[in-house]
Amino acid sequence: MGECKPRYATPATPGRVNLGAEVAAAALSFGIRLLPWQRQVCDVATELMPGTHTPCYREVIVTVSRQCGKTALVAAFEVHRALMWGSPQQIAYSAQDGKSARAKLLNDQVPLFTARDAPLRAAITKVQRGSGAEGVLFETGSRLFTLNSSEDSGHGLTIDFCAADECWSEFDDRREQALIPAMSTRPEAQVLYVSTAGHDGSAFLKRKVDTGRAAVANGEKTGVCYFEWSADEDADPADSATWWSCIPALGHTISEDVVRHAFQSMPLASFRRSYLNQ
Numbered sequence: 641m642g643e644c645k646p647r648y649a650t651p652a653t654p655g656r657v658n659l660g661a662e663v664a665a666a667a668l669s670f671g672i673r674l675l676p677w678q679r680q681v682c683d684v685a686t687e688l689m690p691g692t693h694t695p696c697y698r699e700v701i702v703t704v705s706r707q708c709g710k711t712a713l714v715a716a717f718e719v720h721r722a723l724m725w726g727s728p729q730q731i732a733y734s735a736q737d738g739k740s741a742r743a744k745l746l747n748d749q750v751p752l753f754t755a756r757d758a759p760l761r762a763a764i765t766k767v768q769r770g771s772g773a774e775g776v777l778f779e780t781g782s783r784l785f786t787l788n789s790s791e792d793s794g795h796g797l798t799i800d801f802c803a804a805d806e807c808w809s810e811f812d813d814r815r816e817q818a819l820i821p822a823m824s825t826r827p828e829a830q831v832l833y834v835s836t837a838g839h840d841g842s843a844f845l846k847r848k849v850d851t852g853r854a855a856v857a858n859g860e861k862t863g864v865c866y867f868e869w870s871a872d873e874d875a876d877p878a879d880s881a882t883w884w885s886c887i888p889a890l891g892h893t894i895s896e897d898v899v900r901h902a903f904q905s906m907p908l909a910s911f912r913r914s915y916l917n918q
Contacts, residue, residue, distance in 0.1 A: 645885075646869050646888075647871075648867070649867050652684050662686075663682040663686060663717060666716050666717075672716065674716065675709055677867075677889075680867070681700070694827055695828065696865075700831070701852040703837060703868045705836055705869065705887050706914045714805060729782040729801060730783055730801075731782060731783065732822075733784060734786070736806045738788035741787065764777070799822040802819050803831075803832045804833045807833050808839070808845045809838070810844030815844070868917070869888050871885060871916040883916075887915060902914070
């Protein structure tokens with residue numbers, strides 16, 4: 641049925657250099673071949689200002705349904721920064737709380753990076769597992785570490801890149817308030833917000849969605865880029881055509897039978913959020 645197209649997306653700007661191929665190579669270093677939707681995000685998000693190494697978009701917002709490959713996308717951006725940026729980078733990973741961030745880094749990302757057949761393994765000098773000091777050190781001098789979601793967690797830090805995961809869990813702006821000042825002195829800094837749709841209490845994600853949709857509608861070419869894979873509000877959740885319209889991993893890592901079973905088993909509101917990203 642062809643590739644699933646985003647409902648909202650910042651388009652590529654003709655003539656701009658982008659580092660999407662490098663991010664895709666970073667993913668291959670830990671055994672992941674990026675899906676078309678992931679590569680679309682990488683190509684646009686890494687566009688550079690003419691004649692510089694400065695990203696055109698300091699803020700990248702991505703919202704997509706569950707189990708579509710958000711972890712792999714985040715990891716690819718992190719590894720690209722760590723190994724291919726040309727200077728040592730301070731890379732933060734943040735989730736809904738400190739405990740979740742530590743678990744996701746150590747249990748989801750590190751096993752990818754250090755798998756026996758992963759070429760990336762040779763570029764890692766140390767995995768830190770101590771409570772409160774979790775991180776990955778790279779031979780380039782870059783460091784990947786976890787960032788708590790409290791308002792004061794970024795104090796005293798300088799951050800070049802941050803992946804802010806699971807943004808649906810935020811009911812206020814405290815994570816952003818901790819993060820943005822820590823990037824103020826870094827002209828090449830970038831933050832990647834990634835999430836599945838939230839609920840009535842997801843105030844922070846709602847603001848980011850509104851900001852991203854407005855950026856797309858206004859044709860903005862710098863500052864904020866936005867990608868959203870979701871079903872139209874009036875789409876039939878029982879129709880497989882709806883699923884193909886909004887689940888970019890369908891036909892790649894998720895089958896139609898799996899989605900059908902989820903529709904039959906889950907409460908409708910939960911299915912809409914998890915699979916239709918509504």
